[in-house]
Amino acid sequence: MELSVTPSAVSHQLRILEELFGVVLLRRTGTRLELTDAGHKLTPYLQQGFTQIAKGVDSLRQKRRDGPLRLNMLPTFATNWLSPRLSLYPFERRGFSLEISTTQDEVDLAAGVADVGIWYGNGNWPELQADLLFEATIDLYARPGFATGSHRDRLDRVSQANLFVSRHCLTWQRWMESLPDGPFKPAVVTQVDSGGLTLQAAADGVGVSIVVCELADSAVRLGRLTSVFEHPVNADVGFWLVYPDALREDRRLDNLRSWLREQPT
Numbered sequence: 001m002e003l004s005v006t007p008s009a010v011s012h013q014l015r016i017l018e019e020l021f022g023v024v025l026l027r028r029t030g031t032r033l034e035l036t037d038a039g040h041k042l043t044p045y046l047q048q049g050f051t052q053i054a055k056g057v058d059s060l061r062q063k064r065r066d067g068p069l070r071l072n073m074l075p076t077f078a079t080n081w082l083s084p085r086l087s088l089y090p091f092e093r094r095g096f097s098l099e100i101s102t103t104q105d106e107v108d109l110a111a112g113v114a115d116v117g118i119w120y121g122n123g124n125w126p127e128l129q130a131d132l133l134f135e136a137t138i139d140l141y142a143r144p145g146f147a148t149g150s151h152r153d154r155l156d157r158v159s160q161a162n163l164f165v166s167r168h169c170l171t172w173q174r175w176m177e178s179l180p181d182g183p184f185k186p187a188v189v190t191q192v193d194s195g196g197l198t199l200q201a202a203a204d205g206v207g208v209s210i211v212v213c214e215l216a217d218s219a220v221r222l223g224r225l226t227s228v229f230e231h232p233v234n235a236d237v238g239f240w241l242v243y244p245d246a247l248r249e250d251r252r253l254d255n256l257r258s259w260l261r262e263q264p265t
Contacts, residue, residue, distance in 0.1 A: 068097040069252040072114035074168070075102040076195035077239065080215040082118075085263050095255050104193055109244055116243040116253060118260075120168055120212075128242050131257060134214065134265040135238040138175050140228045141199070141216050142208045147228045154228055155184050162188040162207030166195040172210040175233045199225070214239075214265050 018025055025039040035043065073082065078100065090096050107113040109128060123130045140158065147154060163186035165172045176183035190207070192198060198209035199216060203224045213232050219225040241260065247253050 068099040070099045070115040072101045072107050073118040076215055078102045080218055084218045095251050119240055119242050122237050123240050125242055129245055130240040130242045133239045133241055133260050136235040137213045137232040138210055138235045139213050139232045140208055140210050141202045141225045142228050143205045144226045147226045158208050159184045160187050162190055164190050164198040164201045164207050164209040166198050167191055167193050171235050175210055178233055179231055
């Protein structure tokens, strides 16, 4: 069991014990420390105490490892990527139990708000480990009836539309600049804090949306959305499984990571 205390702190506590008992427990000989007779007598009792403490800590840790893995993610990812695949998840198997929470912003994993997260970004979260699940691409989507006619017709149409973009999508302007015969200037740009709202606005015909293709795929398959130009662009970011280093060897994390990587993006 690691106590995470400095040598000076140990020396300070030792002096307190020696003053309390009125005996010398350690004797310094040059650069070495040697137990006195009193120190030798006390040692086995201390060892028993530390052993019991270690057993108690291990018991608590085992209970945490056997419990559900608390998984946090963006609501848009949960609804549009994870949910369509959950019927394939082996909830009933040992080591696969989950507690799923969604937030618009990343939670403090180090503080124990959740165990792991599936986050959108470049993989750089200080003091956390991050495993890439898949790289993201972005494209322009609208309701199916919107994306008709020639390329020029569609350019004219989107130039008169309300463009919805999520604050999480930081590369949408680069997508516009890369469009053949573009960029276009939309009549209105509406920025929202939810990728789910951008998808819904496009599906409802309120406007068009530049969104992550991997999150739009389920709506495309259901016939609710279509790509306006079929022009996917790498977003230079991706979705990552993020966790504290203390969970590196956790079998629940291994199980989840393996399952996620088996899923088609």
